[in-house]
Structures are given as structure tokens and as C-alpha cells.
Amino acid sequence: MIKAVIFDIGGVLLDWNPRYVYRDIFSQSDQMEWFLENVCSTDWNLQQDKGRSFDEGMYKLKKQYPQFENEIDVFWKRWPEMLKGEINGTVAILQELKKHYEVYALTNWSSETFPLVKNRFDFIAGFDGIVVSGEEGFIKPDEKLYKILLQKYNLLATECIFIDDNIENVKASVKLGFAAIHFTNSIALKLELQKVRIQGFV
Structure with missing residues (x-):
């Protein structure tokens, strides 16, 4: 589940x-x-x-x-x-998912520039937890970064679904037991969430 x-x-x-x-x-x-x-x-x-x-x-x-x-x-x-800004439709999907699930971020991002993101976009504060590669010294698709997320927030990979636009990052997560979606656009993401019967999109 x-x-x-x-x-x-x-x-x-x-x-x-x-x-x-x-x-x-x-x-x-x-x-x-x-x-x-x-x-x-x-x-x-x-x-x-x-x-x-x-x-x-x-x-x-x-x-x-x-x-x-x-x-x-x-x-x-x-x-x-x-x-440039938020990708059309995806933040709305995040907000819907928050009603039913814990939501986390696992991002390849410099520790020097990520504070600029946090200060500019309100939705960042809504995550239950965030792991930033530049703060940890590892980048996706290195499995060490995924494991840091799991350990830090006491998560099981088999109970998580991972969404990323980089196919190599998606493949790495699947090897660790995550369910995963390769992101292309928000419309396709909604359809994929419906396929796996995620609450809010069934």
C-alpha cells in the first residue's frame, strides 16, 4: 500500500x-x-x-x-x-496528493541555490520532508541519496511512489523497490496516478 x-x-x-x-x-x-x-x-x-x-x-x-x-x-x-516558475498543473497535483498521503521531495540541487527556491515558492514549505543532494554529497541516481531519504523519514521504498523526469533516476528507484512514474507532463502524470489507483485520482 x-x-x-x-x-x-x-x-x-x-x-x-x-x-x-x-x-x-x-x-x-x-x-x-x-x-x-x-x-x-x-x-x-x-x-x-x-x-x-x-x-x-x-x-x-x-x-x-x-x-x-x-x-x-x-x-x-x-x-x-x-x-521560470511552476510547471503547469503539477503543483495542483501535489496539493491534491497532500490530502491523502505524506509528500516528500528528493532533488538534485545545489545547497547554495536551493534557499532561493524555498524563499520564492510557497509550495516547498508544504513537503513533509526534503532531501537536497547538495546538502548530502550524493546525486541521483546514486542509491545512497534514496536511502538517505528513507532513513531520515523512516519510510519503506515499497510504500512509496517516486516521480522524476529523468528516466535513469526512475530506474534507480525501481531497483530499490519504489513504485515509480517517469514524468513527462501533468496530464500524463494524472493518468499514471489513476492507473495505480492513487487516492484523489481514482
């Missing part, structure tokens, strides 16, 4: 994308895409999600790509502008 619902935040509840800023920095989209693939890349940003400071991360990048020093600085200075 499902007793708790675990949400990823970025890509499920909140729309975060560096392109919202860098499309104003680069005149051509292919230049922007190259920069985001090779300089301020997803893998580079994940190291901040894992606990590395932005100061250290940007210092290393600037040594490697001195020609992009100003563009690298933008990633930190204009980070709040990369966070």
Missing part, C-alpha cells in the same frame, strides 16, 4: 533552464548550445548539485575556458532568471 509520494522538483514541479538566460547572451542558438554542452554543461552543474561550491566550479571553468569568463559568471549572477 502506498503511504508516501516522493517528488523530484526540477523538471517536475519547477521549470529551470539556463537557456532562459543564455539565449539573451548568445546571438546564435548553435553557439549557445555549444556553450551549454561543453562549458557550463549539465555534468558540470551536477557537481554543484553534489556539493561543490559555485566559486570552485566557476574557477575551474575559467581556467579551462578563459575566453568565456563573462559568460561563466552569468551562470551564478543570473541564476534566478533561469528558474
